[in-house]
Amino acid sequence: MYYTALKMLTGDRSKYIGIVMGLTFASFIMTQQPAIFVGIMARTFSFITDLSQPDIWVMDPKVQFIDDTKPIQDTELYRVRGVEGVEWAVPLYKGLLKARLENGNFQTCNVIGLDDATLIGGPAVMIAGKLEDLRRSDSVIVDLDGAASKLAKRLPGGKVIPLKVGDTLELNDKRATVVGIARTSRTFQSQPVIYTTYSRATSFAPRERKLLSFILVKAKEGADRQELTKRITKITGLTAYTSDEFKSVTIGYYLKYTGIPINFGMSVLLGFIIGAATAGQTFYNFTLDNLRQFGVLKAMGTTNGQLLKMILLQALMVGSVGYGLGVGAASLFGYLLRDSVLAFKFPWQLLVLSGTGVTVICIFSALISIRKVMKLEPAIVFKG
Amino acid sequence: MSNQTEPAVNVGNAATNAAELAVKCSGVAKGYGVDDSKIMALRGVDLEVNKGELFMLVGPSGCGKTTLISVIAGILDQDAGSCRVYEHDLLHMAGHEKVRYRARNIGFVFQAYNLLPALTAAENAAMPLIINGVKRKEAVKRASEILAEVGIGDRTNALPAQLSGGQQQRVAIARALVHNPRLIVCDEPTSALDHETGARVMELLKRVALDHQRTLVIVTHDARIFSFADRIARMDDGRIEQVVNSPAQLEH
Ligand SMILES: Nc1ncnc2c1ncn2[C@@H]1O[C@H](COP(=O)(O)OP(=O)(O)OP(=O)(O)O)[C@@H](O)[C@H]1O
Ligand SMILES: [Mg+2]
Numbered sequence: 092m093y094y095t096a097l098k099m100l101t102g103d104r105s106k107y108i109g110i111v112m113g114l115t116f117a118s119f120i121m122t123q124q125p126a127i128f129v130g131i132m133a134r135t136f137s138f139i140t141d142l143s144q145p146d147i148w149v150m151d152p153k154v155q156f157i158d159d160t161k162p163i164q165d166t167e168l169y170r171v172r173g174v175e176g177v178e179w180a181v182p183l184y185k186g187l188l189k190a191r192l193e194n195g196n197f198q199t200c201n202v203i204g205l206d207d208a209t210l211i212g213g214p215a216v217m218i219a220g221k222l223e224d225l226r227r228s229d230s231v232i233v234d235l236d237g238a239a240s241k242l243a244k245r246l247p248g249g250k251v252i253p254l255k256v257g258d259t260l261e262l263n264d265k266r267a268t269v270v271g272i273a274r275t276s277r278t279f280q281s282q283p284v285i286y287t288t289y290s291r292a293t294s295f296a297p298r299e300r301k302l303l304s305f306i307l308v309k310a311k312e313g314a315d316r317q318e319l320t321k322r323i324t325k326i327t328g329l330t331a332y333t334s335d336e337f338k339s340v341t342i343g344y345y346l347k348y349t350g351i352p353i354n355f356g357m358s359v360l361l362g363f364i365i366g367a368a369t370a371g372q373t374f375y376n377f378t379l380d381n382l383r384q385f386g387v388l389k390a391m392g393t394t395n396g397q398l399l400k401m402i403l404l405q406a407l408m409v410g411s412v413g414y415g416l417g418v419g420a421a422s423l424f425g426y427l428l429r430d431s432v433l434a435f436k437f438p439w440q441l442l443v444l445s446g447t448g449v450t451v452i453c454i455f456s457a458l459i460s461i462r463k464v465m466k467l468e469p470a471i472v473f474k475g
Numbered sequence: 476m477s478n479q480t481e482p483a484v485n486v487g488n489a490a491t492n493a494a495e496l497a498v499k500c501s502g503v504a505k506g507y508g509v510d511d512s513k514i515m516a517l518r519g520v521d522l523e524v525n526k527g528e529l530f531m532l533v534g535p536s537g538c539g540k541t542t543l544i545s546v547i548a549g550i551l552d553q554d555a556g557s558c559r560v561y562e563h564d565l566l567h568m569a570g571h572e573k574v575r576y577r578a579r580n581i582g583f584v585f586q587a588y589n590l591l592p593a594l595t596a597a598e599n600a601a602m603p604l605i606i607n608g609v610k611r612k613e614a615v616k617r618a619s620e621i622l623a624e625v626g627i628g629d630r631t632n633a634l635p636a637q638l639s640g641g642q643q644q645r646v647a648i649a650r651a652l653v654h655n656p657r658l659i660v661c662d663e664p665t666s667a668l669d670h671e672t673g674a675r676v677m678e679l680l681k682r683v684a685l686d687h688q689r690t691l692v693i694v695t696h697d698a699r700i701f702s703f704a705d706r707i708a709r710m711d712d713g714r715i716e717q718v719v720n721s722p723a724q725l726e727h
Pocket of ligand 2: 540662
């Protein structure tokens with residue numbers, strides 16, 4: 092009977108392809124859109140991910156996410172260093188500064204100031220130059236994407252010459268020399284990233300009473316990080332998060348205060364509805380077209396239970412083929428665009444999500460068809 | 476042989492011994508629709524068909540022939556009256572019992588062939604065995620043997636669309652036979668075929684399908700095949716008007 096069911100299904104090529112395409116589309120949308128969403132969400136905290144050395148981030152209690160810097164006083168660093176269980180603590184400056192390019196244009200940049208002594212928090216991958224070159228005067232390291240686009244030189248002919256080692260920029264009227272190019276993970280902010288030392292960054296920045304953005308802390312071996320964050324908060328009155336906590340706080344902010352989840356949620360829902368509608372409709376049409384065949388099987392003594400299993404199998408078949416193609420297409424999409432600006436992350440949970448979606452669509456399609464076939468009068472077989 | 480002079484509706488030589496009967500219907504009534512719009516398709520049909528007989532049902536369009544064989548084949552429930560087919564009492568049969576009854580006992584031949592277009596001739600003919608739980612491979616093997624018997628042993632792997640009407644009807648006959656049912660019902664088996672092909676199909680049915688264990692009830696309009704019948708019942712307006720032994724005795 093199962094063989095017959097599959098033969099019936101694939102026997103009508105064009106209809107079979109139609110149903111499978113509907114389900115492929117639905118699976119694709121339900122996988123690809125969330126993958127982009129997850130990719131974008133991961134970008135919101137990629138700066139924290141890149142900074143793998145510290146265990147704990149200390150900051151002003153009003154900070155809501157990684158790019159929301161609220162400076163604290165430099166002296167807080169020493170208080171944190173004094174907390175029991177702290178192996179080391181270093182300052183980190185993170186702020187938006189205007190860079191003046193050679194052609195006179197201004198470009199806002201995300202300036203990161205690293206601890207002068209240790210350079211902790213520097214980029215992991217250097218394309219040109221060395222991180223230690225930051226110890227030279229006026230030196231900065233620029234990220235690859237920024238160097239190639241927003242900070243690049245544009246000649247009158249439209250030709251773009253990337254910023255390279257040895258070039259200079261002005262940050263708040265102060266001269267900066269590029270000593271290295273680094274690869275960084277894309278962040279949610281599209282500005283170029285400029286690395287320099289903490290003291291130089293604060294000299295670039297406008298004079299203010301407070302300039303310290305974050306204190307990066309390494310816990311002593313064996314020290315409980317949760318306990319340590321609590322202790323730091325208790326002693327300093329500042330907020331302290333473990334890296335993972337800070338990531339969730341950041342993602343939580345974006346989920347709560349931006350339209351991003353809703354927009355993606357809508358596309359996923361739309362993909363699901365369109366997929367359900369087209370697949371359901373085509374599958375139901377397929378059943379209607381084959382109603383006479385089901386009637387013949389019924390007249391010849393096929394039980395309703397057997398017919399039900401046949402239809403479920405047919406739905407399962409189109410569902411799994413459509414799902415495979417859809418997920419495959421989504422993976423291919425992500426793979427082909429892996430080097431582009433597109434955010435795309437494909438954790439296994441997404442397979443479960445789209446798989447569940449397709450299963451629901453198939454069960455729904457099968458149910459309306461099953462209802463029709465169950466109620467079918469076998470006596471129709473004698474009608475011309 | 477003939478007792479056509481008798482005034483009773485049920486003439487012809489129906490066996491008097493109930494054990495010799497394949498079908499026995501009394502007062503079978505069946506209507507379609509409800510209340511005012513109800514159409515009475517059968518208005519009290521009394522019918523006896525002997526075992527091993529080729530029995531034809533004839534009559535004008537709309538007189539209830541298809542409805543009657545649908546009741547006998549167990550794909551339609553009568554409203555009133557009793558109907559026995561061999562030892563099966565259709566009146567007191569539950570829905571699932573009727574499904575089983577059809578699977579085991581009935582072979583179907585339709586005017587429109589009704590083969591599954593995606594299956595080969597052998598797979599189509601094997602269907603009743605598969606429905607009865609025989610393994611596919613074994614079922615197809617047996618179906619191929621029957622296809623050879625009905626004269627299309629060389630087309631077992633052809634799809635219905637690749638066969639002529641006469642060949643398709645042979646596949647349908649093989650399908651009606653393959654599970655060795657005791658009653659085969661045919662609704663207009665020859666009307667879609669030209670005369671010569673129709674006559675060959677009837678010869679085939681009579682030669683291969685009929686034996687003393689198996690009974691054929693054939694509904695037809697086609698006067699040219701009347702001569703194949705052992706007995707003919709003429710229906711009109713939901714009743715059996717006349718049962719005769721030869722076409723010459725029919726009143727219309
Ligand atoms: N499903 C149905 N719903 C309503 N009326 C029906 C239905 N099937 C048959 N009828 C009516 O019942 C009567 C008998 O129909 P049936 O199909 O048994 O006739 P028939 O003798 O087989 O006719 P034909 O020679 O045209 O096939 C007709 O009046 C027909 O219109
Ligand atoms: Mg009819």
